[in-house]
Amino acid sequence: MLRVSLLAFCWYVVFNARMTLGDDRQLPDEPKDYAQMIRPQLPPGWRCTYDFRTLVISYDQEVTFLNGLGLPSGERNDAFFREHGVQGPYLVIMKFVSRLTEPDQRALADGRRQAMKQARKGREHEKHTGGDVYSQHFVPEYSNHRFSIDLQTSDSGPLELVAPANVVGQRDEVVQLLQTNLRKYPVGP
Numbered sequence: 001m002l003r004v005s006l007l008a009f010c011w012y013v014v015f016n017a018r019m020t021l022g023d024d025r026q027l028p029d030e031p032k033d034y035a036q037m038i039r040p041q042l043p044p045g046w047r048c049t050y051d052f053r054t055l056v057i058s059y060d061q062e063v064t065f066l067n068g069l070g071l072p073s074g075e076r077n078d079a080f081f082r083e084h085g086v087q088g089p090y091l092v093i094m095k096f097v098s099r100l101t102e103p104d105q106r107a108l109a110d111g112r113r114q115a116m117k118q119a120r121k122g123r124e125h126e127k128h129t130g131g132d133v134y135s136q137h138f139v140p141e142y143s144n145h146r147f148s149i150d151l152q153t154s155d156s157g158p159l160e161l162v163a164p165a166n167v168v169g170q171r172d173e174v175v176q177l178l179q180t181n182l183r184k185y186p187v188g189p
Contacts (some may be wrong), residue, residue, distance in 0.1 A: 001016055002178075027144070027181065027184055027185070028181050029144055029145075029146060029147075030052075030096060030146070030147065031051065031052065031053065031054060031055040031096055032050055033052035033092065034050070034055050034178065034181070035049075035050045035055060037181070038057065038174070038177060038178070041172070042057070042174065043170045043174075045059060045060045045061065045167075045170075046058070046059055046060070046170065046174065047060065047159050048183050053095065053096045053097065054093065054094065054095055054096065055093070055094040056091060056092070056093055057091070057092040057093075057174055058089060058090060058091050059089070059090040059167055059170075060173075062087045062088055062089060063087070063088065063089070063090045063154075063161055063163065063164065063167055064082075064085035064086070064087055064161075064162050064163040065083060065085060065086045065087075065088060065154070065155060065159045065160060065161055065162065066081065066085050066086075066159070066160050066162050066163075067086065067158050067159055067160075068157070068158040068159070069158045070082060070110065072084070076162070078163070081162050081163050085162060085163070086159075088154065089154065090153075090154050090155070090161060090167065090171065091153070091154045092151070092152075092153050092154075092171075092174060092175060092178070093148065093151075093152045093153075094139065094149060094151050094152075094178065095140070095149070095150045095152075096147040096148075096149055097138075097140065097147060097159075098146075098147065099143055099144075099145070099146060099147055099148050100140065100143070100148040105139070105140070105148070107137050108137070108138065108139045108140075111137060112133075112134060112139050113138035115132050115136070116134055116135050117140050119133040134156075135152065135156055138150055141182075142182045142183075142185055143185060144183060144185040149182065149185075151175075151178060151179070151182065153171070153175060155171075156177055163189070
């Protein structure tokens, strides 16, 4: 009887361990996992590349961005975008680094805040948001059991992706897919 109970207990532990590992493997873990997951779901005109610590999703043609600061008033249409817009590539970049400790994460965030504070000094009367300084400082928002992960897009403030219109919707779908999986991991270190 004890032998049967011990055998049943061992089977239970092994079965549960396999189920747990199986569930864990379904979540993307590193750049290649995200690439395998997202490539089949990308709309035409988008591509995905990766190396051991970075995933890059890009649109094949240049897109138009508007800098939201200091724009004249007027109807926002193709003519307005041509006159005031900036052409460039559209990128979604995920950076993976060895998982940071909570103190390391706080130190990076403090460094970013200090850099933004310095950039604003003497420019209080301007519409300077510090977005350029903010994007230069890596502070990963997500983490899994192995990596701290940062997700950035080409249109982070004050830039706004405006054209082509179909790319705006496609970008939303791609970023949402990545964020949905990233949110399955705990936020922070």
